[in-house]
Amino acid sequence: MLNLLNARKAIHKTQQEVADYLGISRQAYSNYEAGKREPDFETLLKLGEYFGCSVDYLLGNKKDPAPAGKVSDEDIKFALFDGAPVTDAQYEEVKRFAKFIAEHNIRPKDD
Structure with missing residues (x-):
């Protein structure tokens, strides 16, 4: 259904x-x-x-949709790790790193 x-x-x-x-x-x-x-x-x-x-x-394969304009954790894991298995600990580490980057306003250098 x-x-x-x-x-x-x-x-x-x-x-x-x-x-x-x-x-x-x-x-x-x-x-x-x-x-x-x-x-x-x-x-x-x-x-x-x-x-x-x-x-x-x-199609009924997932329980809850990501809220409009948001992406689910499962979608992020798939995008970051190209569908390879990832542990919750690995994913939490990625989130901590992203938070660190945002808090310190770190921007990539222009080439």
Whole structure:
């Protein structure tokens, strides 16, 4: 079951607003939420962008979406470590380093 209803309610949008964004009828979008039809890949990408969450979440593979405009820890780990396994301790070390950089206003040197 797709997580479209949860994603839509999380950002306080109506079915009509989502349908308008997609350029489809409200009924067509309603069928996606009800599981009567499945959106194609391009539509899933648009929905993920609109809701500010991953397609993985929309497909029901993740419990909670990252808040709109935010990235989940799992997404950050994937991006930083190119999908390689990473321990929680390693990830915490990366976060401590990033905090240190921000607190000390360290900027890269211009070439």
